[in-house]
Amino acid sequence: MPPFAHIDCNNFYASCERVFNPSLRDKPVIVLSNNDGCAIARSNEAKKLGIKMGEPAFKIKDIIEKHDVAVFSANFELYGDMSNRVFSILGGFSAKIEIYSIDECFLDLEGITTDLRTYGLEMKQRVEKWTHIPISIGIGATKALAKTATRVAKKFAAQTGGVHYIDSEEKRIKALKWLDIADVWGIGRQYSKRLLAYNIKNAYQLTMMSDDWVKRHLTVVGLRLKYDLQGIPTIRLDEIKDKKNIATTRTFDNMLGDIRDIRERVSTFAVKCSEKLRKQKSCCNAIQVFITTNYFREDMPQYSNSIVVKLPFATNSAIELANFATLALEKIFRPGYKYKKAGVIVLDFSPEENQQLNIFENRNTKHIPLMKAIDKLNRRYSKDLIRLATQAPGRTWRMRQEKLSNHYTTDINEVVKVRVS
DNA sequence: TCTGGGGTCCTAGGACCC
DNA sequence: TCTGGGGTCCTAGGACCC
Numbered sequence: 001m002p003p004f005a006h007i008d009c010n011n012f013y014a015s016c017e018r019v020f021n022p023s024l025r026d027k028p029v030i031v032l033s034n035n036d037g038c039a040i041a042r043s044n045e046a047k048k049l050g051i052k053m054g055e056p057a058f059k060i061k062d063i064i065e066k067h068d069v070a071v072f073s074a075n076f077e078l079y080g081d082m083s084n085r086v087f088s089i090l091g092g093f094s095a096k097i098e099i100y101s102i103d104e105c106f107l108d109l110e111g112i113t114t115d116l117r118t119y120g121l122e123m124k125q126r127v128e129k130w131t132h133i134p135i136s137i138g139i140g141a142t143k144a145l146a147k148t149a150t151r152v153a154k155k156f157a158a159q160t161g162g163v164h165y166i167d168s169e170e171k172r173i174k175a176l177k178w179l180d181i182a183d184v185w186g187i188g189r190q191y192s193k194r195l196l197a198y199n200i201k202n203a204y205q206l207t208m209m210s211d212d213w214v215k216r217h218l219t220v221v222g223l224r225l226k227y228d229l230q231g232i233p234t235i236r237l238d239e240i241k242d243k244k245n246i247a248t249t250r251t252f253d254n255m256l257g258d259i260r261d262i263r264e265r266v267s268t269f270a271v272k273c274s275e276k277l278r279k280q281k282s283c284c285n286a287i288q289v290f291i292t293t294n295y296f297r298e299d300m301p302q303y304s305n306s307i308v309v310k311l312p313f314a315t316n317s318a319i320e321l322a323n324f325a326t327l328a329l330e331k332i333f334r335p336g337y338k339y340k341k342a343g344v345i346v347l348d349f350s351p352e353e354n355q356q357l358n359i360f361e362n363r364n365t366k367h368i369p370l371m372k373a374i375d376k377l378n379r380r381y382s383k384d385l386i387r388l389a390t391q392a393p394g395r396t397w398r399m400r401q402e403k404l405s406n407h408y409t410t411d412i413n414e415v416v417k418v419r420v421s
Numbered sequence: 422t423c424t425g426g427g428g429t430c431c432t433a434g435g436a437c438c439c
Numbered sequence: 440t441c442t443g444g445g446g447t448c449c450t451a452g453g454a455c456c457c
Binding site: 100101102103104185186187188189190191218219221308 | 453454456457
């Protein structure tokens with residue numbers, strides 16, 4: 001059985017901010033979502049103050065003031081860059097790595113001859129020394145057990161040193177009996193409610209149910225999970241994942257009723273999607289646009305709608321996607337409402353090369369060199385240097401980001417300066 | 422006053438075809 | 440007007456993840 005390691009960065013966004021503000025060590029730190037809306041990351045100290053994941057910023061104002069919580073606007077460029085650094089270090093410990101999210105990955109440790117706990121401690125030490133991002137590591141025979149081990153490692157950090165290896169049946173059962181059903185990977189709110197109704201309170205009890213029962217209540221996804229928790233590898237390591245959908249969606253900082261304002265944003269979202277598509281060397285065959293009013297405002301009329309448009313040809317051209325997106329918007333837009341959020345999602349991908357082969361069937365081929373040039377200019381100079389006419393500069397909008405940290409690692413003008421005397 | 426963003430997978434049911 | 444079955448494809452919706 002190839003053992004797997006699961007690596008999780010602790011309180012990742014908050015830890016990234018701390019890397020560049022060492023004075024914040026041991027102090028409560030939170031990071032807010034776009035428009036400074038909700039808390040999306042909390043340091044341990046902030047968690048202890050009772051700040052919940054996803055809690056709106058205005059509801060925790062008092063706690064922030066009273067306890068002098070350090071607050072940051074989300075700086076995703078910085079986090080993405082720190083994430084790459086962490087993973088490239090971990091990649092040195094195994095050739096087979098699955099990047100599961102911005103702050104988590106799995107490693108296949110087959111063939112590693114050193115003691116695996118020692119190996120895990122080495123990883124932890126190296127990542128922390130080179131990046132100052134604290135991590136937790138779990139090791140087990142399957143991905144689900146490695147994930148479980150990480151929880152143990154983190155929860156009992158004082159005893160485990162942040163690394164836990166489930167290397168015996170005894171430890172497996174102990175960990176599963178300890179793990180609340182709601183905390184099992186793949187068991188969310190709905191499922192845990194249902195399972196609790198059957199008196200299944202922890203992961204171990206789930207593994208004791210029959211295959212039939214598990215499949216009936218949790219589909220084949222749940223069945224795979226059961227095997228994995230039993231130590232039978234069923235959830236595979238997925239090394240390269242090309243995305244199947246790409247989305248750009250935003251909540252507006254205020255409510256918008258004028259279609260021109262919304263068109264400008266939707267057009268910008270489509271341009272962003274096209275950039276992400278080109279980065280992955282894909283074209284899309286369909287585009288989805290949605291708009292919605294502010295559903296927190298029960299006193300106002302509500303409307304939301306979404307439309308999927310099939311494209312006549314596959315494309316990743318910013319110009320064409322912006323055109324299709326604005327046409328789609330016009331089909332679902334209803335005047336008389338105040339809109340709070342909109343988004344563009346591109347779907348149904350095909351590889352970019354195929355497009356170039358069909359040169360006579362596709363109108364968009366002339367855009368390919370143009371898009372390449374735009375990408376290059378935007379990379380070389382500042383982001384969004386080149387914009388479409390629909391993203392009219394006069395209507396340019398910005399997110400509320402009052403507490404944005406510097407782009408320490410991705411902008412030469414904002415790197416930390418060290419004076420050597 | 423202020424409430425995130427970006428993904429994956431599975432299933433049931435309808436449309437359509439033979 | 441009554442009468443079958445089986446297969447495939449697509450989509451909406453619901454669950455989940457971070």
